[in-house]
Amino acid sequence: MVREFENKNEWAIILGASSGMGLATAKKLAKEGLNLCLIYRALRNDVEAIEAEFEAIVSTSNVKLIHFNKDVVKPENREVILTDLAEKLGDSGKVKCLVHSIAKGNLKPMVSDGNRELQNDDFHITLENMAFSLYDWTKHVFSKKLFAHDARIISFTSEGNKKAWKNYAAVSTAKVALEAISRNIALEFAQYGIRANCIEAGLTNTASFRMIPGSEKLAEHSIKRNPFKRLTTPEDVANVVYLLTKEESKWINGTTLQVNGGEHLS
DSSP states (O other): OOOTTTTTTTEEEESOOOOOHHHHHHHHHHTOOEEEEEOOOOHHHHHHHHHHHHHHHHHHHHHOOOEEOOOOOOOOHHHHHHHHHHHHHHTTOOEEEEEEEEOOOOOOOOOOOOOOOHHHHHHHHHHIIIHHHHHHHHHHHHHHOOOEEEEEEEEEOOOGGSOOOOHHHHHHHHHHHHHHHHHHHHSSSSGGGGGEEEEEOOBBBBBHHTTTTTHHHHHHHHHHHHHTSSSSOOOHHHHHHHHSSGGGGGGGSSOOEEESSTGOOO
């Protein structure tokens, strides 16, 4: 089998790689020969299972893999991770793509009978993690001159970027900001060969989706809307991430691609 990135010493940085779309993307890109720098945030009790997933990727795909259980927002963590990665890259290695799959946000109602209501700080925390971190990581990798000459920046948004869902206000705001940042990266970094795009996935049964209050009803509604009568899978999204890393996709820049089997049609 021909692997797209075999023996090229090119790497993918995936932010939020422990589950869902991030983990599926790691598996897909490794299958095509990309080495992996995986960053995630997990509790100690979950680390063993996550590391087992990473070890399985290495054993089946024969790629290099480094991983870090660190908060992606903290500048000092970025510096540690990228310094370590630069050593692994050596003189010839480069970062082919940066994939942003951070799902750390606050899901609270604006108004409720209890005390758990959305506050100003909730917006800040959600925006820092789910939007601003895309720019921070892009800028930091760029400043260290680690990007390949035709690197790809890929981030994940959702239909909640334009629809109002209860308890989703902070995340919705972050998704809108994420898309705006991605478009401007596409414009301002193009002269350096960098392309940036968002993937708007259909409703996907991930751990972060299941945290949304009322997610079961949202899923039922999405299945009825979808021409294929199923939810989007993390693998569906990972396949499109791979397509966006290929040479043939280099003229796709500054877009938001709907990856949902036609769910948006009705």
